[in-house]
Amino acid sequence: KRLSDDLEFRATHKILKVLKNIGEITVRSSLTDYTFLASDKILVHQAKLLEEINNNQDVFYTSSRGVNEINIVISNVMDKTVERLFKDEKCTQKAEELSSITVKLPAENVSVPGIYYFIFQRLAWEGIVLYEVISTTNEFTILVNDEQVDMAFKTIKDLKSL
Structure with a gap:
């Protein structure tokens, strides 16, 4: 149990370190x-x-x-x-009537497991429906309906301050 907790802490710490370095967030409607x-x-x-x-x-x-x-x-x-x-x-x-949010991730995102899970988990907790997820190596774009774009943007932006 102690080993499991320690591994979870280290994994979460790495994820939070990557999320603090999220780059530009672009919204299109x-x-x-x-x-x-x-x-x-x-x-x-x-x-x-x-x-x-x-x-x-x-x-x-x-x-x-x-x-x-x-x-x-x-x-x-x-x-x-x-x-x-x-x-x-x-x-x-x-x-x-959809909007996109594109997020630039730091280069180390490819070596830290759970980045996408962590982000999408937060969006799901807010009840945000993702129409599409499109990604390249260092960025991803989500597509949401216009009514949810403000909450989705805030949720992703707030990840930088965890």
């Missing part, structure tokens, strides 16, 4: 989340979308591909473009 079934032509449509986004640097865009579906999160000013380009694809979900 007016986003739409699309989910399409994967198809033979969906990447062609996605390439055309990227060409159109390239002309407008103010557009937020992120995409992820699973085994059976592709997810696109994009500024809602591009909704008509997405719907035109993907009209032949099977859209299984469209969620509107």
